Amino acid sequence: MLGARGGWQALRGCASLPRAQPAVRLRVREALGAREPAGEVKVQGWVRSVRSQKEVLFLHINDGSSLENLQVVADPSLENRDLTFGSAVEVQGKLVKSPHKMQNMELKAETIRVVGPCDTWSFPLKMKERHPLEYVRQFPHLRCRNNMLGSLLRIRSEATAAIHSFFQDNGYVHIHTPIITSNDCEGAGELFQIEVSWVEKLPETHFFNVPAFLTVSGQLHLEVMAGAFTHVFTFGPTFRAENSQSRRHLAEFYMVEAELSFTESLQDVMQVMEDLFKTATNTVLSKCPRDVELFHKYIAPAQKDRLEQVLKNKFVTISYNEAVEILKQASQTFTFKPEWGCDLQTEHEKYLVKHCGEVPVFVINYPYDLKPFYMRDNEDGPQHTVAAVDLLVPGIGELCGGSLREERLPFLKSRLQRLGLADAYEWYLDLRKFGSVPHGGFGMGFERYLQYILGVDNIKDVIPFPRFPHSCIL
Structure with a gap:
């Protein structure tokens, strides 16, 4: 049996063992501006909208780098109770061409991790609602x-x-x-x-x-x-x-x-x-x-x-x-x-x-x-x-x-x-x-x-x- 040091050296020198490629971290702005599909990527941000259909789950996420949101498409099995408007998420998957004319790229999710859930009932900013500036001024922390x-x-x-x-x-x-x-x-x-x-x-x-x-x-x-x-x-x-x-x-x-x-x-x-x-x-x-x-x-x-x-x-x-x-x-x-x-x-x-x-x-x-x-x-x-x-x-x-x-x-x-x-x-x-x-x-x-x-x-x-x-x- 190889010792720890010898074992790692042997594995590192073994060409037949493929090395897993880490996911590339992208900002939303970078993902939206990409011209070609990409391999494994990771995007972190906050959920701006959630829409679950029978065969597909749609998310819009934003990380502050762009006014536009990045659309995420996923299998409905990836949805969970914490995946709500306002929650912080980390999505990993592949960047693919979007079939919709309004956007160039979308993220086909393989994993969705809720980093921080959001209590949507008490969250003062509501999904798809245009709040007056006077209203949001009441919540300087949000x-x-x-x-x-x-x-x-x-x-x-x-x-x-x-x-x-x-x-x-x-x-x-x-x-x-x-x-x-x-x-x-x-x-x-x-x-x-x-x-x-x-x-x-x-x-x-x-x-x-x-x-x-x-x-x-x-x-x-x-x-x-x-x-x-x-x-x-x-x-x-x-x-x-x-x-x-x-x-x-x-x-x-x-x-x-x-x-x-x-x-x-x-x-x-x-x-x-x-x-x-x-x-x-x-x-x-x-x-x-x-x-x-x-x-x-x-x-x-x-x-x-x-x-x-x-x-x-x-x-x-x-x-x-x-x-x-x-x-x-x-x-x-x-x-x-x-x-x-x-x-x-x-x-x-x-x-x-x-x-x-x-x-x-x-x-x-x-x-x-x-x-x-x-x-x-x-x-x-x-x-x-x-x-x-x-x-x-x-x-x-x-x-x-x-x-x-x-x-x-x-x-x-x-x-x-x-x-x-x-x-x-x-x-x-x-x-x-x-x-x-x-x-x-x-x-x-x-x-x-x-x-x-x-x-x-x-x-x-x-x-x-x-x-x-x-x-x-x-």
């Missing part, structure tokens, strides 16, 4: 199983990759700016303060020795980096403690921000905004056609044609002065009366976009007193404006905000002193002392971007786990 949210998450993923690719292809360095910060970039005071959860803590002390907050923007940290790299960007979570239940505000959202050194033109910043929007959108439309189509068909039927026109045409540019005059002459009655020196409200922004032909609009050169300390003084006499820009888009209002930064030390120092912020921002003044250059940048709200291209009415429906006042589920 909403990703819904077709619409599944498509949204694939689109988010592709849009994220497209934004990173745009900046990388244009020579930008990606910077991980901090989430915990000691500064308030916007100066609006809408901050979440960081506190430790220790039971025994001294109220007069701080973990970092200074008050710390969740970031509202990575801009000031990008400006630091723009002193060594000519083009930088960041893309991460930001936080605003706004007590708003509106359809366009979240307490936690993602922001795309960029900073350009050696630029003295606001037009340079605006061009990057427009190029980013068009490049990312074209990429999403080409890589997620079926997912985007789902939104354009059932959520916003006219959005497809509107978006195609936006991508073909140049964005419109108007000044703040022109915007106020347009609003004053409007036949529409506004809740907030438009006056020079007052900030534009959402109703004003939406009207301006409509007035300009339902295309994105750049509004430039805002009043000095409306904007934060870091925006560049235009030195334009009595009106006194700064080189600021907001990009307004149809149905949403403000999508991007940016400016040239005040790089001149005397101007910046004087303004910070008037605001009583000179000591807190001494480090920011240092940036203007040591090799400062003219520079500018902008930020784009990622969720608002998705809202616009997909035609989604509520911003809470374009983020996996929405955070807003009185709601922090999970």
